[in-house]
Amino acid sequence: MLVKKESSTAHSPYIPASESPLEFTLKAVITGIIFGILFGAANAYLGLRAGLTISTSIPVAVMTVAAFRALSTIGKNGTILEANISQTVGSASSSLASGVIFTLPALFLWGFDPSLVQMTLLAMFGGMLGILFMIPLRRFLIEREHGILPYPEGTACAEVLIASEVGGSRAKNVFIGLGAGAFFKFIFSWLKLFPSDIHFKIPFLRKGELAVDMSAALFGVGYILGPRISTIMVGGSLLSWVIIIPVIAYWGTGQTIPLYPEASMLINDMSASLIWTRYVRYIGAGAVAAGGIITLIKSIPTMLESFRIGAKQFKNRLDNASIKIPRTSQDIPLQYVLYGVIFIIVGMTVVPYVFGPITNIGMKFIGAILIVIFAFFFVTVSSRIVGLVGVTSNPTSGMTIATLLGTSAIFLALGWTGDIGKTAAITVGCVVAIAASIAGDTSQDLKTGFLLGATPKKQQIGELLGAFTSATFVCLSVILLDKAYGFGTVELPAPQATLMKLVIEGVLDNALPWALVGIGVVIALVVELMHIPSLPFAVGVYLPVATMMTVFLGGLLRHFMEKTSKSDEEKDKRREHGILFGSGLVGGEGLLGVAIAGVAFYYGRAPRGIGEEWAGAFAPFLGLTAFGLLAYIFINRIKSTK
Secondary structure, three states: OOOOOOOOOOOOOOOOOOOOOOOOOHHHHHHHHHHHHHHHHHHHHHHHHHOOOOOOHHHHHHHHHHHHHHHOOOOOOOOHHHHHHHHHHHHHHHHHHHHHHHHOHHHHHOOOOOOHHHHHHHHHHHHHHHHHHHHHHHHHHHHHOOOOOOOHHHHHHHHHHHOOOOOOHHHHHHHHHHHHHHHHHHHHHHOOOOOOEEEEEOOOOOOOEEEEEOOHHHHHHHHHHOHHHHHHHHHHHHHHHHHHHHHHHHHHOOOOOOOOOOOOOOHHHOOHHHHHHHHHHHHHHHHHHHHHHHHHHHOHHHHHHHHHHHHHHHHHHHHOOOOOOOHHHOOOOHHHHHHHHHHHHHHHHHOOEOOEOOOOHHHHHHHHHHHHHHHHHHHHHHHHHHHHHOOOOOOHHHHHHHHHHHHHHHHHHHOOOHHHHHHHHHHHHHHHHHHHHHHHHHHHHHHHHHHHOOOHHHHHHHHHHHHHHHHHHHHHHHHHHHHHOOOOOOOOOOHHHHHHHHHHHHHHOOOOOHHHHHHHHHHHHHHHHOOOOHHHHHHHHHOOHHHHHHHHHHHHHHHHHHHOOOOHHHHHHHHHHHHHHHHHHHHHHHHHHHHHHHHHHHHOOOOOOOOHHHHHHHHHHHHHHHHHHHHHHHHHHHHOOO
């Protein structure tokens, strides 16, 4: 029996099923591809720098409508469904970037340096798998659960597209943010007029220090995340830099031998940054791993229910694939989902380069089967979780860690260790991470389309196009960034990929300082018992204080601006204006960061710039002044009524 559309009587889409306005057009697809490439590269940079990415559906939607209005002077204005297709195509790149930067930089850190072909194939397979597995879930999660699962980003994106004033002040905020983000990245990282981060020693606290990263993107991310999450994250960072590092420093004062895993340097001779690198990041890794697993455990009822319902829906759709349904309920036929999954299994098994240097067909086949199993489970989980709490709170890192732990344990049992086992494990984790991430994004986009009256099949094709066209550019950005800065450096610490690397090494090589990892696990458990979300707190423990302090300042700005609003309407406007401007900051800095990487790759070195020596001792103060100017511009854009 075909599942009854319970929501059909309760929901009337903006464009009824009886109408068929222009939707999947060349203009919509090309616009979406262009914006997707831009924001995909920017998100790759942001994720490698801060371990965080943002949902780009709303800024892409706003920029699309603005672009359509500009193009209307030379042709017909675009329809709302065309704009929806454009944002669907464009937003696919962000989730694809998340999966790539969470995992593949680990190969660079091991010295394997994957090729662009291998990375692109993995990105395409992961994107395709996540989108295909979401297709049989759409009717239940989006249609039947309408009114139960809010899908916050998808609903907000639909409201933005429907609003009559969209493309005016909204688009202006995004574009001004893009310019501001690029400008401040230019003066700090290209011209290097001021120090990119400023450190403050804490008096009377041995090796205790605070720092602020002069990053417009991180400031924007803080505003997007809001005061609660940004405060929790900076709390974890303060635990590391104001408590744990000084405790280690005091303890190490009288030590005469190095403390494992350091082999040569005494703690007494280390700076705060070195103590963080040698010891605290392992504590943070344990905390993040535990926080991710705790988040998954708390989601077990949802996971099992989602998996059960997903499997049932998949069977129902197969049994009723030939029944004619309205335009607004048409999906890609289920037989193509099965063909696609078979194609992915065969492709990953027989195509060279997918698993890097691995040539054993049996090993590649087992890896492909593990990918499909983990991906089917976590796509189902991810699609439902984002419906409840949104893309930002989707525990993709926890799902990836669980995948890596399971895969590494299986490989260890089969005797596949060493470089071969590591490469295969991170490959499996990469494809699953991309699939889970893009499934969450796809479900949000399908919710937007459901509210607008879009054709799901056309959106699903748009998602596939967005994933395929942005894959090469996202992966190329990752390679350029590695050539320019190197992963694991101050500029690009690649925190999530470093964590995944540690997880695999811990299982296959038993190479972790387990005492430090155990301390991190205890921290996550204690924080959870205090009813504080353990995963964002653990991320704060794991990341540098300079990163988290800037994120916190962005969240603090949002709290202040919303608190001083005179009405709920003004509060909502300030939230919206700030999120769009913050998204622009992320895009502008990320794009210029990739441009700097391109220049560095071409010339064999990063731009030398002018240097901060011209300002002498005043350089830090002038840097703070410049950052204050950014805050002033930010506040003005939030308050603006234009």
